[in-house]
Amino acid sequence: MMLMPPSQEEEKDKPVAPSNVLSMAQLRTLPLADQIKILMKNVKVMPFANLMSLLGPSIDSVAVLRGIQKVAMLVQGNWVVKSDILYPKD
Numbered sequence: 001m002m003l004m005p006p007s008q009e010e011e012k013d014k015p016v017a018p019s020n021v022l023s024m025a026q027l028r029t030l031p032l033a034d035q036i037k038i039l040m041k042n043v044k045v046m047p048f049a050n051l052m053s054l055l056g057p058s059i060d061s062v063a064v065l066r067g068i069q070k071v072a073m074l075v076q077g078n079w080v081v082k083s084d085i086l087y088p089k090d
Contacts, residue, residue: 024054032059036067040081047078 027035032055039054040046051068052061072079 028056032063033067033070036064037071037085040068040071040079041085043081044086045078045080051079 027038035055052064055064068079071085072081
């Protein structure tokens with residue numbers, strides 16, 4: 001016989017995020033090109049230093065520059081996501 005109701009902690013194991021949201025831990029499991037594309041699609045405009053800080057200290061900046069040029073344009077010192085990335089023609 002149970003004298004106390006179940007605690008609230010047992011019912012909630014972890015918070016539920018919307019299906020279109022990735023945590024930073026989940027993001028870091030993806031290939032670098034996908035990480036850059038997802039970050040730029042969500043942020044839209046970002047300086048290179050901020051992108052590097054989000055990607056982590058062990059990431060090669062040359063590889064990031066190669067990847068970001070495919071999904072963004074440099075405008076007055078900020079990387080701006082390309083419109084065809086945000087609005088695909090499909």
